[in-house]
Amino acid sequence: MFANDAASRALGMTIAAIGPGTARVTMTVRADMLNGFAICHGGLITTLADSAFAFACNSYNQLTVAAGIAVDLLAPSHAGDELVADAREVVRRGRNGIYDITVTNQRGEVVATVRGRSHTIKDKTVLEG
Numbered sequence: 001m002f003a004n005d006a007a008s009r010a011l012g013m014t015i016a017a018i019g020p021g022t023a024r025v026t027m028t029v030r031a032d033m034l035n036g037f038a039i040c041h042g043g044l045i046t047t048l049a050d051s052a053f054a055f056a057c058n059s060y061n062q063l064t065v066a067a068g069i070a071v072d073l074l075a076p077s078h079a080g081d082e083l084v085a086d087a088r089e090v091v092r093r094g095r096n097g098i099y100d101i102t103v104t105n106q107r108g109e110v111v112a113t114v115r116g117r118s119h120t121i122k123d124k125t126v127l128e129g
Contacts, residue, residue, distance in 0.1 A: 007051075039078060040083075063124035100115055
């Protein structure tokens with residue numbers, strides 16, 4: 001899945017860990033990720049969280065997509081910051097799931113929280129075979 005994820009790779013994200021219903025994805029804030037206030041664009045922090053969400057909810061090898069997200073941006077990030085998005089499954093019932101994603105910086109400060117709703121596509125897998 002990551003090999004085909006051009007967006008996450010272009011932003012320099014790396015997968016630090018994946019387990020059943022969990023994922024940890026990291027990203028270093030670059031100068032080209034800063035907005036007009038010299039802080040990381042909120043959409044890019046959201047993209048990091050969304051990538052962790054995607055890897056967590058697809059960890060069961062059942063094709064799962066986002067049905068919605070709610071984002072709270074809580075603190076600014078600056079060039080050079082090392083961001084970590086930790087996604088964890090809250091509940092998975094039938095073809096629906098809820099995931100919480102916390103984005104922190106290298107000092108352990110919470111930068112953003114995201115709640116994602118997932119929907120699993122019937123009879124489709126992430127990996128063939």
